[in-house]
Amino acid sequence: MKSIFKFLGCCFLLLMMVIVICNLTIYTNTKSYIYDTPAESPTVIVALVPGAAISSKGELSAVFTARVDMAIKLYEAGKVLKILVSGDNSTLSHNEVNPARLYLMEKGVPSEDIFLDHAGFDTYSSMYRARDIFGVSSMIITTQSFHLYRSIFIARHLGIEAYGVRADVSNLLFRNYIREIFANEKAIIDLVTNRQPKFLGDKISIEGNGNDEPPEREYIHIYSPSPNQTIQSPLTITGEARGTWFFEASFPIVVTNWDGLIVGQAIAQTKADWMTEDFVPFEATLTFTSDPSAYSQKGTLIFKKDNPSGLPENDDAFEIPINFASVEQPDNTGILPFDSGVHGTVLRGPICPVMQNPPQPGCDDQPFEITIQIFSSNNKSTPFATTKTNSKGEYSFALPPGDYTLQVENQAIFPRCASHAISIVPKAVQEITINCDTGIR
16 A cells, blocks of 8 residues: 555656656746736737637636737837737637727727737637738737747747737736646647647738738638648548538538549538527548549538528638648549549440431440539538540549439430439449430430
């Protein structure tokens, strides 16, 4: 029993030593970069304001107000040219950055000098995104003393020339300091493991015009894949979207190649109740074709808002660039490098009167170059996917499991072509021949 207590005691002492070493390391490496007033601070491009609590009415807390006020003082003193507010806007009901923007404008800061980061969910993400999204290379962080050391430590280890000006308030709770003791260890772990923020996205130049900043992606966030990631079929896609992005708990996803041609489709399905305005997690498995010999292996992943009305004003989409992995074509058909789908040939005939005896040579049914459409069972009005047959009349679709209708475009035109109801099952490829009747008898 004594040996157990001795072991536990040693573990506790070791843990305490790690905590003390981490906190001393952060303190000693950052204290020389912290100033008490704007007058003492260097001149840089931007002041970064970490988000903090807001009231249900959108009013800034005392802690948040102090941070924003210090950024205003830096701006008025000419120490910074821009202000970047980084906070949490993960739901419609929780938006830390927009109230700060309004407050800054009320205090006389021009809107073109205000930038917002809606995905600064924690200190590490705020610093990482300041560097990778907004292109910040030097900045002054305005926050309370207990928070400055960790913020500067993270920023400088991410390659940002970071300084801090204290924005202290008189009534800080003791638990803030206790929390910071343990948050420092997490900061070091994040840096050692090179943790990625929950969201990245399009780059926004901090030296530009804040009014030109693209609006926050209010409706959809993609967890995986990330922009410019190299992907291979089948691809698992995860993310979250507002309930308004879905219809009947789903929405379509397509992937296009360098030429803008659709090479794969999927249906994203919710993993929770979608009848809400908040974010709902989703998942999809996308299968697609890719040509290793293509001019470029770049493509685009497109997340389409489900629009059962078909009205253009209700359309919306979110796109991220991707790269196709170089893969070998399969040995069986040479057409379909994916787990499930349909392929086949479109034939047009008869070419000659069928009653001729003997039959004339060259009267066999001929390959037909035409557009083929796939309709999912839950949407008969908008094609799930479209492709054109090649010179041999061949076509192919990568499809997730489900029920579909396969038909040619413009069924009413000559010649009349048969449509086919098909059921796609996992890890299986169906072969369907579509016959188009010329009416020649």
